[in-house]
Amino acid sequence: MGMGAQTFLLGTLLVIVIILSTGMGYIKISSLEVIRIVISKITGNHELLDGIDSIFPYVVSEVRLPRILTAAIVGAGLSIAGVIFQGILLNPLADPYTLGVSAGAAFGASVALLLDIAFLGIYSVPVFAFIGAVSTLFVVMFLSSSDGQISPVNLILAGIIVAAILSAGISFIKYVADEQVSIIIFWLMGSFGSKTWADVFLTFLFVSIGFLICLFFSRDLNIISLGDRSAASLGVETNKVRVILLITASLITAICVSVSGIIGFVGLIIPHLMRFLTGADNKRLLPASALVGAILLLCADTITRAVLPTEIPVGVLTALIGGPFFLYIFRHRRMRKIGG
């Protein structure tokens, strides 16, 4: 299947999933009504709303769509970041959190929740999470560079150590926090509850710009997987490409974590899965991963929101489904290799 056809098919599937999940929930709204409401919002044509319950437009455009779109964008963002981290670290088991970005975000959010910082209003926690994520990235990059060169092995080592220190810090914060401890724990597990259009625009801006940067360097990233010596002899500025992509993918991750909390396994599994479909070429892998990541995280969020009797944090659901699924693929692939 050609790349264009594939992207079109997955894009169409995403739109269908968005429409279906917008209709699902405590108040059931048919797909046709959802489409009419959305078109009337965009065009300003109120005649389309004739015969639709007057509460429906509010539910669709102010309650459900911001949450649904944020979930889809975060799913895409985490998957893009996963592709990039796996490519740069030459490790198919890396994920957006490998370098301690999530621990940094969690630490920042925990500090904000512990100290009850509120001078930025509802954005206090996301802003602190973002600052935590970005400063962790720069500490890790600084620790792993020597003579201006950054090696994949050093990055992973520095990331693990910094993450361990930050985890201890988070444990300490939980220990000293009294009534906020449940809020901290809930935030860490990830959720898309009460997202606004501001979240949608912010994540969309970061993720789409990041996606374009990653796509721009996708062929260089392919060649980097041959190893530094080969890549350099093919004319790729390995260190420059690595630093640019590392910062881009970390910023995408930081913005995702700061609006949604920590959602595991999406960034690990989606790129893995999509390599079966598209092969390893990052130019094809990136768009496919972004679209499938969006579809799957949105489905997971819809399950917790509209299918399960009580809402559980989406991060817990992705880990519960994603973990065993990953083990299955892992086992299956090994069996296939042994079988010849």
Next chain:
Amino acid sequence: MDKKTLFEVRNIDFSYGENKALDNLFLTVEPGKFYGIVGPNGCGKTTFLDLLVRNKTPQSGTIEYLGRRIEGYTRRRLAREISLVPQDFYINFPFTVREIVLMGRHPYITRFASPSAEDLDIVDGVMRKMGIDKFRDKYITELSGGEKQRVIFARAMAQDTPVLILDEATSNMDIEYTLNSLDIMAYGVEFKKQTVIAALHNLNLAAAYCDELIFMKSGRIVSKGSTDEVLNEQNIKDVFEVDSKIYFDQYSNSKQVIFKRRRQSERKDN
């Protein structure tokens, strides 16, 4: 600057931290010749080759390529002049064989452009020559060590450069493909004025293919010159610390080196 000089290496030093890997190296490389670098493990061959492709920069001394400091070239420009077949390669992702070979055309394809018909022709031709077109659509991760090395070799050939640098590039191949690869290199040297600089462990292959030999030991060049001149028992003894016998062999039409096993009683450390 003499136009006939390809590389002019002057007074190179390179250290890894405290460890000196290359010590005061001088070398002139002329175009259209097959150079062999021989020496024991850890003598600095790979480091030296890395300097020639500018993967590393010497701490002191200069390297000129075609009369211009090598630092003055952009990476992309240099990638159209010099290609490298590295010693170790480790690819974790399931690229197909054809995708890997096509990466060799990277220096010629502008960003966002697709490979041209010419690029694809070159890739197909190279894959046929290296005998890998039968698994062109297989994943590199599924191949054996020797097969992977042929793919990496083909990738460097697809780069279509006047200079090829081989770092133990045939170490995992069976004898058929070793000879096949080196024959292709020798043909390029003879008829296309290409220059090959190869680090080789097998002295008899070096003797059969190389016009010039460079003996290295402990980061220094011990001896250099035409293969006939410098391939002798004394140099082998100096560099590898083993006894050998060297004779002219009719069948291979080159000098050949032979060794004998050492009995316990003959060993120095006994």
